[in-house]
Amino acid sequence: MKKTQQKGSKSNDKAWMKWAYVGVALLFAVAMVGTYFSPMFNKGQAVQAGNVALIGYTIRGEDGRPLITTDQGLLEREYQKGNYNLLLSRGMEIPAGIEIPGEEITAIPIVHPPISGFSGFSLLGFEITSMSGGIAGMRPGEMRTISFSYGENRLEASLSEEDAEGLGLNFTEWEVGDLIPLGLTTSPEIPVGNDTPETPALRFGRILAKTPDSLAITYRYGSADITLNSIVR
Structure with a gap:
């Protein structure tokens, strides 16, 4: 895995994040189609290993700060507080009970703000594996916080x-x-x-x-x- 730097100016980062807040309300109607209006099939069934689930999510840093979310209400509240670093994504389909190599990169879509030069927001295998195992037993409409495990990898x-x-x-x-x-x-x-x-x-x-x-x-x-x-x- 190779680390590269894409945006070097701290002031520029804040500028595009602030611009994102100005336009976020215009995006809600479009983004909601794929995130909040998803059909709630198999409402009484719990997720088992081998099932594929459609999830909404908020990824948080170790300090609890939200980094990317499908929750548009959270996005608006954070922008009002001045947290322009928060990104908006859309729902993800994820198999339950899978395990993938820790440093394998999965790029999830960034819906808002539009950011050039990136393929998406990166989740590592450590995080996908934790999420995949953590949804076991959940039922549609249920919410759960899943902590990430990195073993001895300090990253x-x-x-x-x-x-x-x-x-x-x-x-x-x-x-x-x-x-x-x-x-x-x-x-x-x-x-x-x-x-x-x-x-x-x-x-x-x-x-x-x-x-x-x-x-x-x-x-x-x-x-x-x-x-x-x-x-x-």
Whole structure:
């Protein structure tokens, strides 16, 4: 898995997040078709291993901060509080009881705001596996918070000031607790021969510590708030 930096200016990040709030109300009617009006099939049936479920979700950082959600009410409340980092997605179909390699990348769609240069919002195999196991026993309409497990994988990186500048980060602008937009890819950043470069998936990193010449970053997430919309099959 390759980490690349896509947006280096902290002030620019805040600008596009603020712009997103201005336009979010216009998006609600369209996004609701795929998220909240999903048919509630098999209402009395509980999810079992092998079933495929349609879920709504909110992915949260380790500090509890929501990062991406299908809950439009939450999105509006967070934007009103000034959390312009929150992204809107749409419902996901997920098999129950699967296990996939921890660092495998799944890109889920970003519905709002429109962001160029990314294939979607990245979830790792650690998180998909936790969500897949956590929905077992849920029934349509039920909500559950599922904590992510990473085993001994810390998913941390240390960047020198020189490294940060090379990734497009203005080192002096960033502080402990800030979210940094990163790009995750599975292929080398520089294509070989006629290969085309892989479009990275967006991943938020959080600054754990800062010294005069380095940043310590984690790109682990904390949990997912899951709503089971329906059992597809």
